[in-house]
Amino acid sequence: MVELLPEGDQLRAARALATLDDVGLGDHVCWRLDPAAALLADTRAFVADEALHGDKIVVLGGVDSTTGLPPGAVPSDSVILDFSPVADTAAVLAAVRRETRTALRQGFRSVRVLTERLPRPATAGVEELLDQELKLDQFASESGAIVVCAFRPSQWRAPTLEHMACVHPHEVGIRAERPAFRMFSTGADSWSVDGVVDSDCAAAFSAAVRAAIMQTPSMTMRFDTLELIDAAGMRALVDAARRLPAGSIVVEGANDTVRLGWELAGYQATDSVVMSA
Structure with missing residues (x-):
């Protein structure tokens, strides 16, 4: 989730x-x-x-x-x-x-x-x-x-x-x-994502998220300084979340652009994805 x-x-x-x-x-x-x-x-x-x-x-x-x-x-x-x-x-x-x-x-x-x-x-x-x-x-x-x-x-x-x-x-x-994005630790089971996640770097983002998931059944991702995530990046995140049937990925701090893109992509309506107001 x-x-x-x-x-x-x-x-x-x-x-x-x-x-x-x-x-x-x-x-x-x-x-x-x-x-x-x-x-x-x-x-x-x-x-x-x-x-x-x-x-x-x-x-x-x-x-x-x-x-x-x-x-x-x-x-x-x-x-x-x-x-x-x-x-x-x-x-x-x-x-x-x-x-x-x-x-x-x-x-x-x-x-x-x-x-x-x-x-x-x-x-x-x-x-x-x-x-x-x-x-x-x-x-x-x-x-x-x-x-x-x-x-x-x-x-x-x-x-x-x-x-x-x-x-x-x-x-x-x-x-x-500077890489398109950076993912780094911000506390126990918490990771910050900075920059832009698009189709050019979605594979790297997917690999980083999957590696982080190896360490914990649930995790938090901070999007405070993430400027944009496109459809390929969203798909990478959702696919990673589906590897955690008993856990969750909680994304905090998404800006209005990221949140709107998430909603328009329809992920808020899926069983594996929940978006809070």
Whole structure:
């Protein structure tokens, strides 16, 4: 069931970043790397800022991630978690949360998580990739941690990279054009959708919603900053809702244009969709 409710408030907001110097607590950044970049070598200022702000560096991906750094450039209190690209999402998140709790006990303000995201084997679906990104986004939202996910565009199929970018509220780096929409965490089982969902990005939206549904039997979606959703986007949302026979997707904050389009499409009359005044 999809239910549209009146407008309300939301906390996190999507935004473009000029550089990694602009990150703030709770940010989840899609960083499009230059082909020749080394993860930490190209983030020396970002890493150095950990001392200035009292944060702890946590690197996901192993020692190869530090290649290109001069001696002493990696802070001695940094933690490197050596996970493979196909590592279980639950194990990755458990380790990151554990390091965050340790950092807070040690007196750090928060953690700065750096990871280079690599494509998974062809047998892995895009929903698997999105599931980990959405969970990292929830972690950033809930904990106030800074999470930077680096992608080398040359290693990714363009449609898959676009899917991944859409579930990061922030983006920086080469060709860092703003995706048509962004979907990101705004609380427990709550997701905000920003921008425009049309036929060009309906597949990415469908994949993101299906990945989010994997985590919960019911969820809330905030449409406060969604400008428009066309018929293809509505269909993607309705189809996802039908995967939740015992749960629901509650949509809050839809503007008048979105609400009118929803009504004209006739979804308020279906068994699986309910629109509130």
